[in-house]
Amino acid sequence: xxxEKISGGLTAVPGVEAAGVHCGIKKNGEKDLALLxxxxxxxxxxxxxxxxxxxxxxxxxxxxxxxxxxxxVINSGNANACTGEQGxxxxxxxxxLVAERLQVSPQEVLVSSTGxxxxxxPMGKLARGVEEAVTRLSPSLESGHDxxxxxxxxxxxxxxxxxxIQLDSACFTVGGMAKGAGMICPDMATLLGFVCTDLxxxxxxxxxxxxxxxxxxxxVITVDGDTSTNDMVLLVSTGTSxxxxxxxxxxxxxxxxxxxxxxxxxxxxxxxxxxGVTKVIRLVxxxxxxxxxxxxxxxxxxxxxxxxxxxxxxDANWGRLITAMGYSGAVFDPAAVEIFLGDVQVTRQGTGxxxxxxxxxxxLEKREIPIYIHLHAGEEELTSFGCDLSYDxxxxxxxxxx
Amino acid sequence: xxxEKISGGLTAVPGVEAAGVHCGIKKNGEKDLALLxxxxxxxxxxxxxxxxxxxxxxxxxxxxxxxxxxxxVINSGNANACTGEQGxxxxxxxxxLVAERLQVSPQEVLVSSTGxxxxxxPMGKLARGVEEAVTRLSPSLESGHDxxxxxxxxxxxxxxxxxxIQLDSACFTVGGMAKGAGMICPDMATLLGFVCTDLxxxxxxxxxxxxxxxxxxxxVITVDGDTSTNDMVLLVSTGTSxxxxxxxxxxxxxxxxxxxxxxxxxxxxxxxxxxGVTKVIRLVxxxxxxxxxxxxxxxxxxxxxxxxxxxxxxDANWGRLITAMGYSGAVFDPAAVEIFLGDVQVTRQGTGxxxxxxxxxxxLEKREIPIYIHLHAGEEELTSFGCDLSYDxxxxxxxxxx
Numbered sequence: 014x015x016x017e018k019i020s021g022g023l024t025a026v027p028g029v030e031a032a033g034v035h036c037g038i039k040k041n042g043e044k045d046l047a048l049l050x051x052x053x054x055x056x057x058x059x060x061x062x063x064x065x066x067x068x069x070x071x072x073x074x075x076x077x078x079x080x081x082x083x084x085x086v087i088n089s090g091n092a093n094a095c096t097g098e099q100g101x102x103x104x105x106x107x108x109x110l111v112a113e114r115l116q117v118s119p120q121e122v123l124v125s126s127t128g129x130x131x132x133x134x135p136m137g138k139l140a141r142g143v144e145e146a147v148t149r150l151s152p153s154l155e156s157g158h159d160x161x162x163x164x165x166x167x168x169x170x171x172x173x174x175x176x177x178i179q180l181d182s183a184c185f186t187v188g189g190m191a192k193g194a195g196m197i198c199p200d201m202a203t204l205l206g207f208v209c210t211d212l213x214x215x216x217x218x219x220x221x222x223x224x225x226x227x228x229x230x231x232x233v234i235t236v237d238g239d240t241s242t243n244d245m246v247l248l249v250s251t252g253t254s255x256x257x258x259x260x261x262x263x264x265x266x267x268x269x270x271x272x273x274x275x276x277x278x279x280x281x282x283x284x285x286x287x288x289g290v291t292k293v294i295r296l297v298x299x300x301x302x303x304x305x306x307x308x309x310x311x312x313x314x315x316x317x318x319x320x321x322x323x324x325x326x327x328d329a330n331w332g333r334l335i336t337a338m339g340y341s342g343a344v345f346d347p348a349a350v351e352i353f354l355g356d357v358q359v360t361r362q363g364t365g366x367x368x369x370x371x372x373x374x375x376x377l378e379k380r381e382i383p384i385y386i387h388l389h390a391g392e393e394e395l396t397s398f399g400c401d402l403s404y405d406x407x408x409x410x411x412x413x414x415x
Numbered sequence: 416x417x418x419e420k421i422s423g424g425l426t427a428v429p430g431v432e433a434a435g436v437h438c439g440i441k442k443n444g445e446k447d448l449a450l451l452x453x454x455x456x457x458x459x460x461x462x463x464x465x466x467x468x469x470x471x472x473x474x475x476x477x478x479x480x481x482x483x484x485x486x487x488v489i490n491s492g493n494a495n496a497c498t499g500e501q502g503x504x505x506x507x508x509x510x511x512l513v514a515e516r517l518q519v520s521p522q523e524v525l526v527s528s529t530g531x532x533x534x535x536x537p538m539g540k541l542a543r544g545v546e547e548a549v550t551r552l553s554p555s556l557e558s559g560h561d562x563x564x565x566x567x568x569x570x571x572x573x574x575x576x577x578x579x580i581q582l583d584s585a586c587f588t589v590g591g592m593a594k595g596a597g598m599i600c601p602d603m604a605t606l607l608g609f610v611c612t613d614l615x616x617x618x619x620x621x622x623x624x625x626x627x628x629x630x631x632x633x634x635v636i637t638v639d640g641d642t643s644t645n646d647m648v649l650l651v652s653t654g655t656s657x658x659x660x661x662x663x664x665x666x667x668x669x670x671x672x673x674x675x676x677x678x679x680x681x682x683x684x685x686x687x688x689x690x691g692v693t694k695v696i697r698l699v700x701x702x703x704x705x706x707x708x709x710x711x712x713x714x715x716x717x718x719x720x721x722x723x724x725x726x727x728x729x730d731a732n733w734g735r736l737i738t739a740m741g742y743s744g745a746v747f748d749p750a751a752v753e754i755f756l757g758d759v760q761v762t763r764q765g766t767g768x769x770x771x772x773x774x775x776x777x778x779l780e781k782r783e784i785p786i787y788i789h790l791h792a793g794e795e796e797l798t799s800f801g802c803d804l805s806y807d808x809x810x811x812x813x814x815x816x817x
Contacts, residue, residue, distance in 0.1 A: 066737050095767055096766060130738065131766075195721065239742070317641055318639040322808070323813065331532075336644050340464075344467075347467050364499035364533075403809065404809055407805065407806055410728070411727045412730055
């Protein structure tokens with residue numbers, strides 16, 4: 014299999030048109046409405062937040078996934094969450110506005126929102142935005158980039174990626190975009206992620222592929238431990254390549270690999286662009302008995318305020334890693350644990366070892382810090398991404414609504 | 416029942432002597448070794464952290480609780496955690512040093528440590544400290560105060576309290592001291608708490624009373640969501656009053672009430688003195704189906720970085736409360752939730768209501784912020800304490816070891 018990184022994101026995939034405009038939800042004049050359009054009816058699968066408070070657009074989108082998909086409309090600046098029946102009507106009305114302009118059925122339109130919780134959508138602004146977005150739809154890379162910008166909230170950079178894959182005689186594309194910088198600790202899916210391929214896949218196959226990829230990408234990142242009400246990742250197949258793929262085939266394996274790569278890049282960029290982030294922590298748990306144990310441990314470590322502030326301060330305070338592992342709820346043998354900061358071993362058999370502080374400091378000075386934890390209890394290995402907790406995180410989040 | 420607050424802490428209880436000295440573990444010259452002595456053999460009960468990594472002193476103390484208790488030795492500045500077999504030998508040796516000087520059995524000495532994880536105890540310094548502490552033992556309030564100071568780490572104030580209780584013809588005392596400011600999210604017990612009464616209670620009765628009190632005091636506070644490896648609360652009865660108490664009696668109820676009061680004050684002061692704290696959040700969950708649901712919800716809210724930074728910024732961002740509730744894992748009906756910030760209602764039936772931002776701001780400007788959340792699902796009510804996340808928390812924790 015040959016996998017080549019190509020420019021752009023969603024619109025690098027044949028069969029996708031996009032637009033991103035400013036409709037007035039964001040007060041600062043930045044783009045706040047993205048529209049994706051599939052000229053040929055596409056199929057989609059989605060994963061959604063496990064938060065008990067699910068925003069109305071998620072409920073509407075989940076219902077609509079049963080049909081062919083013609084468009085996705087996404088606004089930023091307002092999450093349309095905790096808005097009750099009115100919020101649901103607004104989400105439905107949004108799909109109707111798009112459907113009318115694109116001459117498709119409202120049931121073929123997916124809807125997604127991100128931003129402040131508990132405020133009703135300004136439907137007048139949204140209607141004008143949809144009108145403008147439709148006129149700007151285009152398959153160009155620039156349009157895809159506009160859409161990636163329009164879904165940003167506290168993100169400082171848009172997140173897009175795309176790959177062209179050659180596998181025997183089959184040639185296909187997988188591309189995607191995502192947003193997210195705060196309230197990031199996805200469970201089931203994360204914030205907004207939109208991934209697309211021009212392969213022809215059934216809804217069931219899409220769902221299986223997406224869940225497999227999300228498990229090792231979006232679901233193993235965290236910025237602040239807060240699982241949003243609006244997390245959603247959608248995987249769409251436009252079928253434009255004309256190549257049908259069934260689970261279990263050689264091509265299916267190749268597609269899964271490409272999908273994993275795209276999701277990994279997008280989720281890594283979310284952490285890297287996390288609110289106030291100065292360090293990205295790449296935590297590799299090895300020798301775990303199973304996925305869940307590795308994930309539970311990793312989550313506890315990467316969500317610990319004490320671990321995060323220690324990394325911000327470039328302090329090799331491994332006692333805080335140990336502490337977080339111990340209260341995580343995961344079951345393991347404390348006396349078997351080995352920990353390495355980069356190539357510097359700090360713990361052997363659950364006990365501290367004398368280590369070279371200067372060498373450890375060198376590891377901690379870098380922007381990306383690798384940590385290896387070995388449990389000696391099995392074969393499972395899981396890589397998760399987290400970040401530090403800096404003064405800027407406090408600044409950004411102490412005054413978010415205004 | 417008449418309950419009167421009196422001066423002092425542990426040594427306000429008849430039958431307790433104390434001392435606090437500097438032995439050289441802390442580099443800044445502050446007191447770092449506390450010694451408690453019971454001239455008359457006392458009985459004790461303890462609750463310990465649920466962290467899988469349990470520090471060696473906890474293991475030694477748990478074993479020794481089966482015997483009468485004559486002394487407790489506590490050092491700060493070094494947690495003697497993740498120190499393996501050497502750590503265990505050091506904890507045992509500490510009890511021997513104390514026993515020898517006090518002419519009691521090592522099995523009658525309890526030991527407790529708090530501070531940096533993963534460093535071996537400096538036994539020479541400790542031995543000299545014990546020697547000095549024994550010469551300074553006294554039942555005075557000043558000595559109790561010295562001990563309360565000697566167990567501090569990042570605490571800025573010592574935490575002591577005591578009450579004299581008159582119940583019919585019985586007169587007794589309950590007093591205690593505690594420490595803790597960071598790595599505070601106790602599960603089972605918290606950091607170091609030492610509570611004492613001059614009543615005469617069996618070990619089983621002490622254990623029952625302590626667990627009941629801890630459940631609604633130390634176990635419902637959090638500073639940073641990090642459950643320490645060294646959390647421990649000990650309850651000692653000196654029996655000096657000569658009053659025997661059996662569970663189920665009128666006197667037992669009175670004792671439990673007094674114990675709850677002492678534990679509540681100590682645990683509140685831990686949060687109030689939390690690292691970098693500028694706001695204390697008093698969260699009252701009402702109408703919950705049971706204790707566990709209320710606690711799970713409260714924990715998620717009070718440990719959310721987004722909730723904490725919003726309170727630091729005095730921002731009425733209730734969407735973050737909702738979000739934390741939703742991902743907490745607790746089961747409840749989102750559509751029934753009501754939330755009040757002080758007397759300002761912000762959510763009705765799980766949906767935002769228009770509220771007076773000026774009135775909300777007034778609530779948030781205070782140092783102590785009351786939040787009421789009603790689930791309309793039962794009779795359980797639980798009050799928990801948390802705090803905000805400020806720049807100072809980051810400062811304190813980015814460079815803790817040095």
